[in-house]
Amino acid sequence: MVDDMLRTPGAVRDAERWTAHNYHPLPVVISSAEGAWLTDVDNRRYLDCLAGYSALNFGHRHPQLIAAARAQLDKLTLTSRAFIHDQFADFCRELAELCGKDLVLPMNTGAEAVETAIKVARKWGYQVKGVPAGQANIVVAEGNFHGRTTTIVSFSTDEDARADFGPYTPGFTVVPYGDLDALAAAIDETTVAVLIEPIQGEQGVVVPPAGYLPGVRRVCDENNVLFLADEIQSGLGRTGETFACDHEGVTPDMYLLGKALGGGIVPVSAVAANADVLGVLKPGQHGSTFGGNPLACAVATEVVRLLATGEFQRRSAELGERLHAGLRGLVGKGLLAVRGRGLWAGLDIDPALMTGRQACERLMERGILAKDTHGSTIRLAPPLVITAEEIDHLVAQLAAVLAG
Incomplete structure (x- = not known):
């Protein structure tokens, strides 16, 4: 997928040329987003499973928050x-x-x-x-x-x-x-x-x-x-x-x-x-x-x-149970351990299979964006507006990556 990208390689090169290398981002260039989904400069869509390290708990461009910002910008x-x-x-x-x-x-x-x-x-x-x-x-x-x-x-x-x-x-x-x-x-x-x-x-x-x-x-x-x-x-x-x-x-x-x-x-x-x-x-x-x-x-x-309102806490608790149940089913099938609470999970991948970075790159190819940390661990923190169907999709794509 990366080799077939149209605009992304140039945008990645520009970013690397003009910025200090204090991050090692995945080679994807996002241009728009809504809810739990991101779209890159080549119009490919990705499920956001990092949510800006929890800065986007309410999803991208939540209507109530955008309305508050727009109203205040005018004053x-x-x-x-x-x-x-x-x-x-x-x-x-x-x-x-x-x-x-x-x-x-x-x-x-x-x-x-x-x-x-x-x-x-x-x-x-x-x-x-x-x-x-x-x-x-x-x-x-x-x-x-x-x-x-x-x-x-x-x-x-x-x-x-x-x-x-x-x-x-x-x-x-x-x-x-x-x-x-x-x-x-x-x-x-x-x-x-x-x-x-x-x-x-x-x-x-x-x-x-x-x-x-x-x-x-x-x-x-x-x-x-x-x-x-x-x-x-x-x-x-x-x-x-x-x-x-x-x-x-x-x-x-x-x-x-x-x-x-x-x-x-x-x-x-x-x-x-x-x-x-x-x-x-x-x-x-x-x-x-x-x-x-x-x-x-x-x-x-x-x-x-x-x-x-309590809505988002309930969503995280209920959908988190679904997420963790799905992830626990992958322990012994490429995952060594799963930790977390609610819509927050740390996954230890068998290092004999791949590193955390490699897992995130392969997930990216399947339309899932996540972040690695400390070698073979990846973190999942999707926006709290994610749906049950999207969680099942995430788990399925991770299973496919682990299966090779």
Whole structure:
């Protein structure tokens, strides 16, 4: 198929010629999209099974979100936080209510949300907990992915993300993911927070052992430590609940949100916490020129309203059961293991058959777009608007690839 493409090879060459090679994309050039489907420059259609790493939970060009963006574009796009605009209060209030928190701090990207959480946790540690100046420490997990800023890669255990970007920022202790004893042992009087993903996405959709998240909550409570839940990929309906923490009835001290919050239209992120945590920030201590801008707030408010109906959480739960049942049927037939929750799955392919990259290339030839990670693992995260028939089609195409 790749050899027969008409316009795609030239567009791929142009992209490679004029951009830094910090990504290794599949050789497909998308020109339009709607719902769960993408169309390339040669008018070939593909089922999107990545959804922008969960940024497109509601599909491409969801009518309600597009309408909100168009209406706002005709009125006001940016003021900066030097002034208050008429979309700001509704967004902050409705997102705070969705999270069950007092306050929201809007930013743009997921990495900004993580950086915000780190700064707030440190400041809380000094002003509220009484940690000596300059000694605040945050416990994180092996296999984490929280972004690519210099501070965040300082506590990454992925050498591709970390190597050659030092000197590294101190103030972090890394423990094995899912190991409560190691977590508890790492906490001391200087610990201000535990920062984890309720499900590790980049690592291959790794779900922690049952009881781990309640255990993290308990350990944090016992030691006066903040629990920061990075729900940037796992949150907002992806796993069949509003938040992945909901599966075990756990409420963190702070939610870190992004990706789907922008509806696949604009970058929007936020942290949500109670006033005794976020209230440590004062004017001039943290900010963002575009954070909480009118266009972002208009779109993100509609995202919150879509989630408030519960429809997308139900779809993810119900269709996720269908997806995982189909995938489990391929274990022993080319798949070694399947993990995940809702419409989110990590698949370990038998490396004797092919790499994850090769599997994604062969799926692309069959009209399915997915993404590999860590050698022989691929991730599936279709938009929550996918249908049962489209899920069956995805599983069938994967089965054909594995069968050779």
